[in-house]
Amino acid sequence: MSTDLHNNSRRIDEVMESLEGIQRAKAPDFMYTRLKAKMEKEFDQGGPLGRWLTKPVLALSIAAIILIINATTVLKMWEQGTSASSTSESAQVVAADYPVSVYPVYNENSVEP
Amino acid sequence: MNELELIQQLRAGDELAFKSLVANYQDLVYNTALGIVQNSEDAQDVAQEVFIQVYRSIDQFKGDARLSTWIYRITTTKALDHIRSRRRKKRFAFITSLFGPNDELVHEPVDFQHPGVALDRKEQAALLFRMIDQLPENQKVAFTLHKTEELSYQEIAEVMKLSVSAVESLLFRARQNLRKLLEKHYQQNNSQDP
Numbered sequence: 001m002s003t004d005l006h007n008n009s010r011r012i013d014e015v016m017e018s019l020e021g022i023q024r025a026k027a028p029d030f031m032y033t034r035l036k037a038k039m040e041k042e043f044d045q046g047g048p049l050g051r052w053l054t055k056p057v058l059a060l061s062i063a064a065i066i067l068i069i070n071a072t073t074v075l076k077m078w079e080q081g082t083s084a085s086s087t088s089e090s091a092q093v094v095a096a097d098y099p100v101s102v103y104p105v106y107n108e109n110s111v112e113p
Numbered sequence: 114m115n116e117l118e119l120i121q122q123l124r125a126g127d128e129l130a131f132k133s134l135v136a137n138y139q140d141l142v143y144n145t146a147l148g149i150v151q152n153s154e155d156a157q158d159v160a161q162e163v164f165i166q167v168y169r170s171i172d173q174f175k176g177d178a179r180l181s182t183w184i185y186r187i188t189t190t191k192a193l194d195h196i197r198s199r200r201r202k203k204r205f206a207f208i209t210s211l212f213g214p215n216d217e218l219v220h221e222p223v224d225f226q227h228p229g230v231a232l233d234r235k236e237q238a239a240l241l242f243r244m245i246d247q248l249p250e251n252q253k254v255a256f257t258l259h260k261t262e263e264l265s266y267q268e269i270a271e272v273m274k275l276s277v278s279a280v281e282s283l284l285f286r287a288r289q290n291l292r293k294l295l296e297k298h299y300q301q302n303n304s305q306d307p
Binding site: 004008011012014015018019021022023024025026027028031032038039042 | 132136140142143144147161168227229230234238241295
């Protein structure tokens with residue numbers, strides 16, 4: 001047990017000291033060439049905003065929203081059409097119940113004596 | 114060309130000055146990013162993002178700190194952003210993997226090997242980097258800058274916009290946490306051994 005603890009402590013010390021004298025990693029070759037290519041691509045696309053606007057996810061989301069709005073509008077128009085026809089039907093019933101007709105006051109061709 | 118002239122030429126949009134800046138600072142940026150993201154391809158991406166940011170915001174550099182301090186600050190910020198984005202993608206991949214067999218889980222990276230570590234310490238260093246990856250962000254940045262870039266407490270304080278005593282405290286806690294993590298690691302290994 002105490003040997004384990006001693007061993008662990010020694011190993012932990014070794015691990016903690018393992019970065020002593022570490023050398024700086026060198027950047028890969030042609031870093032500037034790659035960077036320049038990336039910058040030209042980014043600037044052509046109008047920067048981060050341009051890239052964001054041309055994302056397929058965004059385009060598909062916008063298309064889906066437009067479709068939903070269109071479907072909702074068509075559905076509402078159809079519902080309104082149905083209720084308009086029922087309104088005209090009820091108007092005819094009322095007209096039949098109460099004799100509403102054009103008064104013949106302005107009938108100039110009256111043949112009455 | 115001194116630092117002030119370089120900054121003036123960068124502000125004027127001089128391409129040669131930018132090329133010179135990249136040549137002077139690419140190892141610093143790459144090595145710092147590599148220490149934090151612990152993956153060479155990710156470190157290259159971060160390094161590119163850093164130089165693009167420098168190019169875009171050189172006008173905002175006030176000159177109250179050294180150019181290297183400002184570049185270190187951008188590098189650590191971009192590297193941490195990169196790690197957060199990677200973790201988000203990993204979580205998303207995990208969720209999508211629940212819904213179908215074709216969405217494979219993002220692979221767990223193998224142990225990171227820093228190219229600047231001495232050959233006889235590679236194994237220990239890989240373990241230490243694995244533990245560093247579990248530290249809170251500010252401890253991770255302070256420890257990495259101190260170990261891989263050999264920055265002094267004063268320089269780390271300038272990069273992280275902290276007091277020197279705050280950096281001392283951060284590094285003390287980072288070492289304590291690393292020891293605890295390593296103890297746990299070895300205890301688990303000992304209990305698994307027959």
